[in-house]
């Protein structure tokens with residue numbers, strides 16, 4: 001409180017009534033299934049797909065690993081055009097994946113990457129564009145998609161601020177070759193730690209699914225993977241609050 005004025009804390013995480021969460025804990029204690037694509041994680045994926053109106057969605061351990069897996073799944077190894085105005089994870093994931101970030105300035109009206117400045121930065125090593133829907137404002141998705149097609153560049157949206165945002169009747173998370181989201185405790189919809197990856201075809205969805213669970217199914221080691229899974233304990237949501 002400041003000089004008697006009420007403070008609205010915009011990053012205070014929402015928590016459901018504890019009894020609601022206990023219901024989920026009870027089911028975990030009954031099943032002893034704690035992680036590895038358990039029933040609660042799968043149910044959350046199903047509910048999120050319905051809520052967002054998307055066909056393919058993978059629940060991940062956070063929004064940062066979601067971007068890393070997106071870059072890996074698309075086979076990006078060289079230059080990635082991106083925005084300097086975002087959370088650090090947008091750029092650090094590009095560097096962590098051994099790629100080169102190429103900054104393009106933002107449009108002051110939307111705070112998102114300025115689509116009119118992108119083409120000048122494209123060269124033969126440019127493989128992807130990673131742009132953030134800043135504060136939930138949509139990037140210039142049509143213009144960026146056209147540029148992506150023209151130069152054969154993959155479009156990845158860091159949609160960490162865009163849960164629940166819609167553009168032209170569709171969830172903003174439904175745009176791009178891949179969109180990622182963060183469900184960190186400070187975000188619009190949260191699971192404490194968490195995130196997701198949204199793609200548009202079953203082959204890429206399978207690749208993402210493999211990459212987030214060590215690249216193997218049983219004893220078949222199919223591709224290089226990492227651990228991007230989430231556990232059964234992150235079900236802080238409740239249908240009455242978020243996902244109808």
Ligand SMILES: *Cc1c(COP(=O)(O)O)cnc(C)c1O
Nearest residue numbers: 062063064087089160182183184
């Ligand atoms: C929060 C955030 C991330 C990182 O998400 P985590 O779930 O914290 O790893 C990435 N990009 C943007 C724009 C964010 O706001």
